[in-house]
Amino acid sequence: MTKDTIIRHENALLNAMQTTNLALLDDLLHERLLFSIPNGDVITKEMDLESYRTKKMVLNAFTIHNQEIELFDETAVVASVIQLDGVFFDQPFNAHFRTIRIWKSFEHHWKVIGGSTIQV
Numbered sequence: 002m003t004k005d006t007i008i009r010h011e012n013a014l015l016n017a018m019q020t021t022n023l024a025l026l027d028d029l030l031h032e033r034l035l036f037s038i039p040n041g042d043v044i045t046k047e048m049d050l051e052s053y054r055t056k057k058m059v060l061n062a063f064t065i066h067n068q069e070i071e072l073f074d075e076t077a078v079v080a081s082v083i084q085l086d087g088v089f090f091d092q093p094f095n096a097h098f099r100t101i102r103i104w105k106s107f108e109h110h111w112k113v114i115g116g117s118t119i120q121v
Contacts, residue, residue: 003072004070004072006111007070007072007077007079007104007111008068008070010029010104010111011065011068011079011081011102013025013029014026014029014102014113015060015063015065015083017029018053018058018060018063019060019061019062019063021053021054021056021059023050023053023054026049026050026053027046027050028112029111029112029113030046030049030050030112030113031046031105031107031112031113031114032046033045033046033114034046034049034113034114034115035114035115036049036113036115036116036117036118037116037117037118038117038118039098039118039119039120052089057089057090058087058088058089058090059087059088059089060085060086060087061086061087061088062085062086062087063083063084063085063086064083064084065081065082065083066081066082066083066084066097067081067082068080068081068082069081075105075106076103076104076105076106077103077104077105077111078101078102078103078104079100079101079102079103079104080099080100080101081099081100081101081102082097082098082099082100082121083097083098083100084096084097084098085097085098096120097120097121098118098119098120098121099118099119099120099121100116100117100118101116101117101118102115102116103115103116
């Protein structure tokens with residue numbers, strides 16, 4: 002495992018979010034995902050996929066401004082500041098967010114198992 006591997010997965014995830022690639026999102030998110038969103042709610046994988054499926058979450062553009070990665074055996078923690086432009090439940094947003102994502106390798110297949118996002 003290398004940091005480059007994690008960066009590729011992070012970029013694939015963000016691109017899947019932007020293009021509403023549900024198959025790739027389904028592949029990259031673990032079945033038991035728990036993720037805290039900016040309003041404080043904790044969502045599951047199915048809730049996240051449903052928000053993209055129903056267009057309640059639309060990501061128009063993103064720019065990564067800062068990214069730190071720590072590797073722990075078969076787990077990686079990614080802390081990023083990302084400028085996101087999109088719409089969430091009919092409310093437009095364009096802001097910087099601090100995102101922490103936890104990736105875990107399952108037989109050499111990386112999946113997001115948890116994380117959180119807050120506006121900064």
